[in-house]
Amino acid sequence: MSQHDVELRQRMSSAGMYSPLGDTHHGLNPVSPPDPSHASRRFSQYSQVPQAHDDDTPSGTRPLLHQQGSSRASSYSFPKTDYAHIQGQDGTHKTEAESLHAFGVPKKVLETSWVRFFQSWPVHLTALAATAAVTYIGSARVFWYPEEGPMVLGQQLTHDITSNLLQLVAKVHEIMIIFSLSAIALSMFRRRLVGDGIRLGFLTGGYRVGDLAYLASPSFWHQGLDNTRPWEVLLCGFLVFATIMSTLVGPVSAVLLVPALGWFDYAPGTAFSNIASPIIYWRRQDLVWAPTMEVTRNTKRCVRSSGIYLSVCPARGFREINEWVKDWPATDLSSPLLFQSTTSSIGRRLEFAQAGPDRSVTLSTTPSDFLLHSIGLFQNYIGITNVGEVSGNSRYRLATRGESTVQGTKFSSVLYQPMVQSKCNVYDLDDFMKTDKVFYPTKDFNCMGDKDCQSRKDIPRQLEPKKSRFKDGKVEEDVTSFFSETNSSVVYIAGKITEPVVGQAGPKVYLCNMIASWMPAQYSTDQTVSSVLQSTMNSADSMQAAFANKNPATPDLQGRVVRFNDGWLKLLSPMINQTGTYRWTSLDALTEHFSSSKDANGNDKNANDSGQPRTGDGTALETFLAKVFGVYLTEGLARTSTQHDTMVKLREDATVLSYANLNKQHHPRLSVSNITAVDDKTHVHDALQNKTVNMSLDAYKEFLGSMLPINIEAERYGYGTGQQRKTLHFAQAIMGIYVGTVVLYAAAIAVGHVLELCHLRSRHGHRIRVLSVAAWDDLQGLIMLALKTPAPGGDLMDAGGGSHVDPDLEEGCEGSR
Structure with a gap:
């Protein structure tokens, strides 16, 4: 060992960083017991180890950290040959690592091998x-x-x-x-x-x-x-x-891993894997929501009392509406009407709302009745037939879609429901008769781009009281039928009330207008929560948005204004009682609830003797009338296109078309129809009716394609993510x-x-390096070992504070300041 190394060791030993090596019995002398009294001198304001060396430092000199955990590192290193042949107490030779460990030589602070680029990243x-x-x-x-x-x-x-x-x-x-x-x-x-x-x-x-x-x-x-x-x-x-x-x-x-309850789509093609979508309503698409309401072959018999009983008639909902109006003292006409399907367990609501805070226009809407029956029948069919995965779920929801793709073919089917705008003006009878002209209230309507409606809104229909049916000035109940000009979009009605049930007392005359439109909507049903068919239009917000030409459900689609034939409007007021020349219509029955012409003793009461002031403010009565007439017209429109069958395709290929009739799904013979192509391919054979039709199978499929498709998708309820x-x-x-x-x-x-x-240096002249510092086992253990280490002495007395390094040691180490 060189004299320089001996002197270096002696100085390191005096600093408390080593225990000297003894020659007695070829063994190691024990380390001197630490002196805790000097522990406080081991730390300055900071605890640190010295700065790392630049690459210019000789390879034999690398930064080292004391094995016992000194709070300050040293860069001393020693020649490897000095410790290669140290003998232990048993006389055996020690390896270099064992020898270094025995002497308490510090371990390296910095990792310099290529492994340092990867050893810390697995955890990340x-x-x-x-x-x-x-x-x-x-x-x-x-x-x-x-x-x-x-x-x-x-x-x-x-x-x-x-x-x-x-x-x-x-x-x-x-x-x-x-x-x-x-x-x-x-x-x-x-x-x-x-x-x-x-x-x-x-x-x-x-x-x-x-x-x-x-x-x-x-x-x-x-x-x-x-x-x-x-x-x-x-x-x-x-x-x-x-x-x-x-x-x-x-x-x-x-939150990310634990699933939560919600609605989830089925995998494509699995919900209804045993049937072919969409389901079909056996009615031509252009006739389901007709642009003009006219009398058809099926509705000719609706003009008499049977009109309030037959489901195909516009006045079929009269009985429910009549009971609703009759109960106005209990409900104030604030609750929506519920119409139950006769073929399934679901129903539909007829909702109404005001178009704005000024209560000028009343809006009302409800799903079409045939949609209620079609979706209800399909829901029943799922319960008795295995149509796919949906039949095996305890809770699912059916929802219509405007467009769907089945086996690469897109089916588009926009579904609509009626929405009616209604507005009434009320006048005192005496003031009305003194007026030369009064106008029907059309100025607040939204015509949705219909030119006929806009023209009648700009030039409203007028009424001359002295030439009207009210010219005699008699105080008695009277009401016209719904009427319109030829194929007009505006519906009119007028009447007289002797003693209104709401508003100010005294005989009144009312003039009302209505316009109707088919509004796009989507539907869903979940019988676990509600037995009511849900519609995206059936809310006050949706109706108000549609009135403002902002439909949130289908923003790319606008409503289509409906025009009326006067003959169809008469179907709304069928004659329900006739005795001689006395005729009693459904509208007479409804308007009977508008008036309270009897006093508490049951005697006739003259409106002029009511003793109540006439303020001319008939807003409450106007809203009352607009709501009743709007609801009645809405329900009449909802009853159109009923009594047609709903079909589900079971099989379709080049030779056979098979479908189930949901209206006869429990019938032993009529539930399934099979249409088969005959050999010449110009005729098809209907096995159900046992007859051959002069039509090819392709032509029959094209005819079937003109019917109304109803795209229905299913969702299941359960736990999931997303x-x-x-x-x-x-x-x-x-x-x-x-x-x-x-x-x-x-x-x-x-x-x-x-x-x-790139060998760049900082502005202070130091080499820029990314230091890979070797890990220690426990930082708190490091501190305790540092506190127990003897205080430095000799030339390294004040080295712990980083304020002094002996110049004689610069050849063997790099000082830290």
């Missing part, structure tokens, strides 16, 4: 992969299992069991993220220890990621943070950030922040390596 890569998987699972809209729970290996598991297992997985994912954030924090702390140092109160901060109590401790708040030093602020800020993130990742991971909600968006944001943090950290390391390869 596994956490990132798990985060990507968890985020994808939580964001993808996937059905997991029904409300009852999943079936696993023939065993029915409850949702609680499944949820607990998934929460365990979420906990594992949380731990992986915390490991990743802790690894970043520890790397930052180590680099600071070999750089500018870390304040003593903050020395254990690298191990306190996730410890909320530490953020409130005096050690953290009283560490003496220097706000002018960006890296100190960055290190404290990252610790706070990582702690908050580690607190949040557990709950958000559970429902868009605020908690999901928050969880996605937290996972995105974590991924961004790791990516930003990796980018910073990569940029540092590039700058290092």
Whole structure:
């Protein structure tokens, strides 16, 4: 051993960094017991190890950290040949590593091999992969299992069991993220220890990621943070950030992994795999929602009393409406009407609302009656026939779609329902008779681009009281039928009330207008929640949006204004009683409820003797009348195109067309029809009717294509992921922040390596390097060992403070200042 090395060892031993080697019995002398009295002199304001060396440092001199955990590192190194043949107490030779360990030689602080580029990244890569998987699972809209729970290996598991297992997985994912954030924090702390140092109160901060109590401790708040030093602020800020993130990742991971209840689509083609979509209503599409209401062959018999009983007649809903108006003292006509299907267990509501706060126009709407029956019949068919996966679910929902694709073919079917705008003006009878002209109230209507409606809105129909049916001035009930000019879009009605049930007293005359339109809508039904067919138009908001030409359900489609033939309007007021010349119509029965011409004793009461003032404000009565007449016309329109069959295609190929008639699904013979092509392919044979028709199968299919298709899709209810909600968006944001943090950290390391390869230096002249600091087992153990280490003496007396280095040692080490 050279004299220089001997002197160097002696100085290191006097500094308390080594125990000297003895020659007695070829063994090792024990280390001198530490003197705790000198522990306080081991730390200055910062705890640190010296700056790393530039690449210009000789290869034989590398930064080393004392094995016992000194708070200050040394860069001393020794020739390897000095320790290659040391003998132990048993006389055996020691290896170089064992010899170095026996002497208490410090270990390396910095990793310099190529392994350093990969050894710290597995913890981040596994956490990132798990985060990507968890985020994808939580964001993808996937059905997991029904409300009852999943079936696993023939065993029915409850949702609680499944949820607990998934929460365990979420906990594992949380731990992986915390490991990743802790690894970043520890790397930052180590680099600071070999750089500018870390304040003593903050020395254990690298191990306190996730410890909320530490953020409130005096050690953290009283560490003496220097706000002018960006890296100190960055290190404290990252610790706070990582702690908050580690607190949040557990709950958000559970939000992403644990399924929640909701509606989910079936896999394409599986819901109705045993039938062919769409279902077909046996009525030509152009006639279902006809542009003009006219008397048809089926409705000719609706002019008499049978008109309020036959489902094909516009006045079929009179009885329900009559009872609704009759009960106005109990309901104030505020509750919607419910019409029940006679072929299924679902019903439809007739809703109404005011178009605006001024209550000038009343809006009313309801689904078409034939749609109610068609969807209800199909729902019944699902219950008795295996049509696909939907038949095996305990809870499902049927919903119509404007367009669907079946086997590569697009089917478009826009469904409509009527919406009526109604408006009434009310006048005192005496004032009315003194007026030369009065006009029907059309100015507040939305004509939706219809020219006829717009012309009648600009030039409203007028009435001359002295030439009208009210010219005699008699105080008695009277009402006209609904009437219109030839194929006009505006419907009129007028009448007289002796004593209104609402508003001011005294005989009144009312003039009312209505316009109707077919509005696009979509429908759904879920019998578990409600037995009512739901419609996107059946709400006050939807009707008001449609009135304002803003339909949220189908913004690309506008309503189509309906025109009326006067003969069809007369079907709304069929004669329900006739005695001699006395005729009693359905409208007479309805308007009877408008008047209260009897006093408390049952005697006739003269309206002029009512004793109530006439203010001329008839807003309450105007709204009352507009609501009743609008509802009645709406229901009449909803009854159009009824009494046709609903069909479901069972099989369709080049030679056979088979379909089920849902209106006869329980009939033993008529439930299924088979149409087969005859050999010459110019005729088809109807097996149900046992006759041959002069029509090819392709022509028959084309004819069938002119019928109204009803595109119905199914959704199932159960547990799954991907429902868009605020908690999901928050969880996605937290996972995105974590991924961004790791990516930003990796980018910073990569940029540092590039700058290092370019041999760039900082503005202070120091070589830019990315230090890979070797890990230690426990930072708190490091501190305790450092505190128990004997104080330095001799030439290194004040080296712990970093204020002095003996010039004689510069050849063997690089001093830290």
